[in-house]
Amino acid sequence: xxxxxxxxxxxxxxxxxxxxxxxxxxxxxxxxxxxxxxxxxxxxxxxxxxxxxxxxxxxxxxxxxxxxxxxxxxxxxxxxxxxxxxxxxxxxxxxxxxxxxxxxxxxxxxxxxxxxxxxxxxxxxxxxxxxxxxxxxxxxxxxxxxxxxxxxxxxxxxxxxxxxxxxxxxxxxxxxxxxxxxxxxxxxxxxxxxxxxxxxxxxxxxxxxxxxxxxxxxxxxxxxxxxxxxxxxxxxxxxxxxxxxxxxxxxxxxxxxxxxxxxxxxxxxxxxxxxxxxxxxxxxxxxxxxxxxxxxxxxxxxxxxxxxxxxxxxxxxxxxxxxxxxxxxxxxxxxxxxxxxxxxxxxxxxxxxxxxxxxxxxxxxxxxxxxxxxxxxxxxxxxxxxxxxxxxxxxxxxxxxxxxxxx
Numbered sequence: 001x002x003x004x005x006x007x008x009x010x011x012x013x014x015x016x017x018x019x020x021x022x023x024x025x026x027x028x029x030x031x032x033x034x035x036x037x038x039x040x041x042x043x044x045x046x047x048x049x050x051x052x053x054x055x056x057x058x059x060x061x062x063x064x065x066x067x068x069x070x071x072x073x074x075x076x077x078x079x080x081x082x083x084x085x086x087x088x089x090x091x092x093x094x095x096x097x098x099x100x101x102x103x104x105x106x107x108x109x110x111x112x113x114x115x116x117x118x119x120x121x122x123x124x125x126x127x128x129x130x131x132x133x134x135x136x137x138x139x140x141x142x143x144x145x146x147x148x149x150x151x152x153x154x155x156x157x158x159x160x161x162x163x164x165x166x167x168x169x170x171x172x173x174x175x176x177x178x179x180x181x182x183x184x185x186x187x188x189x190x191x192x193x194x195x196x197x198x199x200x201x202x203x204x205x206x207x208x209x210x211x212x213x214x215x216x217x218x219x220x221x222x223x224x225x226x227x228x229x230x231x232x233x234x235x236x237x238x239x240x241x242x243x244x245x246x247x248x249x250x251x252x253x254x255x256x257x258x259x260x261x262x263x264x265x266x267x268x269x270x271x272x273x274x275x276x277x278x279x280x281x282x283x284x285x286x287x288x289x290x291x292x293x294x295x296x297x298x299x300x301x302x303x304x305x306x307x308x309x310x311x312x313x314x315x316x317x318x319x320x321x322x323x324x325x326x327x328x329x330x331x332x333x334x335x336x337x338x339x340x341x342x343x344x345x346x347x348x349x350x351x352x353x354x355x356x357x358x359x360x361x362x363x364x365x366x367x368x369x370x371x372x373x374x375x376x377x378x379x380x381x382x383x384x385x386x387x388x389x390x391x392x393x394x395x396x397x398x399x400x401x402x403x404x405x406x407x
Contacts, residue, residue, distance in 0.1 A: 007322050009329060024290055024293060024294040024297070025290075025291075025294045025330050027290050028287070028288065028290030028291045028294055028330050028331075028334070029330050029331075029333050029334035029337075030334065031284075031287030031288065031290060031334070032284065032287060032288060032291075032330070032331050032334030032335055032338065032383065033334040033335070033337040033338040033341065034287070034338065035280065035283055035284035035287050035338065036284065036334065036335045036337075036338025036339055036342065036379055036383065037338040037339075037341045037342040037345065038280055038283075038342075039277065039280045039281070039284065039338075039342070039375075039379045039382075040338070040339060040342030040343065040346065040371075040375060040376065040379060041342050041345055041346060041349075042276055042280060043273065043276070043277060043372075043375040043379075044342075044346045044369045044370060044371050044372070044375065045367050045368070045369060046269065046272070046273040046276065047369075047370035047371070047372050047375070048367065048368030048369045048370040049269065049367075049368055050266070050269050050270075050273075050370075051368065051370050052364060052368050053200070053262075053265065053266075053269070054258065054259075055129045056129050056130055056199050056200045057199075057200065057258055057261075057262060058129065058258060059125075059126060059127050059128050059129035059130060059199055060126075060127070060197075060199050060200070060203050060207075061229075061258055061261055061262075062094060062229030062230055062231060062258075063230060063231055063232045063238055063241075063257065063258060064229070064230035064232065064238060064241060064242055064245065064255055064256065064257055065227055065228070065229055065230070065255070065256045065261055066084075066227060066228040066229075066230065066245065066249065066253055066254070066255055067226070067227045067253065067254050067256070068252065068253055068254075069251060069252055069253055069254050070252075072226060073097075073221070073224040073225060073226050074224065074225060074253075075223050075224055076095070076223055076224070076225050076228075077223065081093065081095075081228075083248060084228070084230075084245065084248060084249075087241065087244045087245055087248055088236070088240075088241070088244055089232055089233050089236030089237075089240055089241035089244060090230055090231075090232070090233065090241060090244075090245075091231045091232060091233040092120050092123070092231050093228050093229065093230050093231075094117055094118050094120055094121045094228065094229040094230075094231070095117070095118045095212055095225050095228060096115065096116065096117055096212075096225060096226055096227045096228065096229055097115075097116040097212060097215040097216060097219060097221050097224075097225055097226055098113065098114065098115045098116070098215075098226045098227065099113070099114060099171070099215075099219060099226065100112070100113055100114070101113075101114040101169050101170060101171045101208075101218070102169070102170040102171075103152070103156065103167060103168070103169055103170075103208060104156075104167070104168045104169075104170065105156040105157065105158055105165065105167050105168075106156075106157070106165060108155070108156045108157055109156075110152060110155055110156055112152055112206055112207065112208045113206045113207050113208070114169065114171075114208050114210055114215055114218075115207055115208065115209050115210065115215075116210050116211060116212045116213075116214060116215020116216060116219075117138075117209060117210075117211070117212055117229075118212045119138060119211070121138075121209070121229075122136055122137070122138070123231075124231060127197045127199065129199065130197060130198050130199040130200070131150070131197065131198040132195060132196070132197045132198075133160070133195055133196055133197075134147070134160055134193070134194055134195020134196055135194045135195050136194070136195060137194050137195075138194065138209065138210065138211045139191070139192060139194065139211065141211065141213050143192065144189075144191040144192070144210060144211045144213070144214040145191055145192040145193065145194035145211075146167055146169075146191050146192070146193060146194060146208050146209065146210050147194050147195050147196065147197060147208070147209040148193065148195075148196045148197075148208050148209075149196065149197060149198070149199075149203055149204040149205060149206060149207050149208065150196050150197060150198040150204045151201070151204040151205035151206075152196075152204070152205065152206070152207070152208060153193075153196040155205075158193055158196070160193060160195075160196075163192075166190040166191065166192060166193075167190065167191050167192070167193060168188055168189070168190050169188065169189055169190075169191065169208075169210070169214075169218060170186050170187070170188045171186060171187050171188075171218045171219050172185060172186050173185065173186060173187055173220065187217075187218050187219070187220065188218075189214065189217065189218050191210060191214060230245065230255075238257050239257075242255050242257060277378070281382045281386075284382065284383070284386060285386050285389075285390075288331065288386045288387065288390045289390070291327050291330055291331060291387065291390040291391060292390045292391075292393065292394060294330070295323050295326060295327055295390075295391055295394035295395070295398075296393075296394040296397070298323070298326070298394070298398075299323065299394050299395075299397055299398035302398070306319055306398055316400070319395070319398050320395040320396060320398070321395075322395075322398075323391060323394055323395035323398050324388070324391045324392065324395045326391070327387050327388075327390055327391030327394075327395075328387050328391065330387075331383055331386070331387035331390075332383070332387070335379075335380065335383040339376060339379070339380070343371070346369045346371050349366065349367065349369045350369040353365055353366030353367075354366070355367050
C-alpha cells in the first residue's frame with residue numbers, strides 16, 4: 001500500500017472520541033454527498049424535460065424540414081419532388097403551405113397559423129404525444145376538415161357536436177387596381193371541424209392543420225410551397241439523410257433537423273442546465289470548505305507527528321501527499337455516496353413519480369428523469385477539482401512545519 005495513502009486513511013479512520021476534527025471531516029463528507037446527489041438529480045430532471053419537449057415537438061414536426069434559404073416560398077415540380085424522394089433514407093415527404101390567416105367560428109374570430117399539408121402528414125402516429133380528441137382526418141378535397149390546437153378551439157368556442165356550424169378561413173390578397181369592394185381584398189372558404197390536439201402551448205394556441213389543396217386554393221399558391229417535411233426510413237440516421245438532401249438541394253435551401261427547427265428553445269434549456277450546474281457546483285464548493293478547515297486543524301494537531309516523520313527522512317512531497325489524499329478520501333467517500341443516492345433517487349422518481357409537477361394540465365404528472373453518464377462524469381470531475389483546491393493549501397502548510405520547533 002502507498003505510504004501516504006496508508007497514513008491518510010489512518011487519520012480518516014481515527015476512533016478518538018470527542019475529536020472535533022473527525023466530526024468536521026464527517027460533516028464535510030455529508031455536505032459533499034448531499035451536493036453531489038443534488039447535482040445528479042437536477043441534471044437528470046433537465047435531461048428528462050428536454051426529452052419531453054423533443055417528444056412533444058416530434059408529434060407535430062417532421063424529422064427534417066426543407067425551407068428556402070431566402071424568401072418565403074419556392075416553386076416545386078413533380079420531377080424535382082421525385083428526385084428528393086429518391087434520396088437514400090427518405091421514406092416520404094410532406095408538402096407544406098404555411099402562413100397566417102383569420103379563422104372565424106360563429107361570432108368569434110382569431111388570427112392563426114394555417115398549415116396546409118398533404119394527407120401523409122397524419123401518418124407515423126401523428127399526435128401520439130400529448131392529447132387528441134375527435135377524428136384524425138383532414139376530410140376530402142370537396143369537404144375539407146381542420147384539426148385545431150386546443151387553445152384555438154377553446155378561444156373560438158368550437159362545439160364538436162354541432163355539425164351545422166362551420167369554420168371559415170380568410171386570407172388577404174392583392175386587390176385589383178381601382179377596386180373599392182372590400183370583398184375583393186381577401187379570399188375565404190369554409191371547412192369542417194375534425195378534432196383538436198394538445199401538444200405544446202406554442203402549437204395549441206396558434207396552429208390549425210388543413211388539407212394542402214384547401215390552403216393552395218385559399219392562398220392562390222399554385223405550385224409554390226413554404227416548406228417540405230421529410231420522414232426518415234428505419235435503419236438510416238437523420239444526419240445521413242440530411243447530408244444526402246443537402247447534396248441534392250445545394251445552397252438555395254436549408255435542411256433542419258428537429259433541434260434546429262427549435263434551436264432557440266433547445267439552446268435555452270442547455271444554457272439553463274449549464275447555469276444550474278455551475279450554481280450547484282459552487283454550492284458544492286462552499287460545502288467543501290469544511291475539508292479545508294478540517295485539514296488545516298489536522299495539520300496543527302499533528303505538528304509533532306509531521307516533525308517526527310520529517311526527522312525520519314520523510315520529504316515535504318510525502319507530507320503534502322498525505323494531506324491531499326486525506327482530503328480526497330473525505331471528498332470521494334462523500335461523492336460516491338452522493339452518486340449512489342442520486343442514482344437510486346432517480347430510479348425511484350422514474351418508477352413511482354415521487355415528486356409531482358403540481359400542474360393539472362401537464363402531459364406528465366411527475367418530474368421526468370433521464371440519467372446520462374456524462375452528468376456523472378462531470379460531477380465527479382467537479383469533485384476532483386474542488387477537492388484539490390480545498391486540500392492544497394493545508395497540505396502545503398503542513399509540509400513546511402519546522403522540525404526543530406515541534407520535536
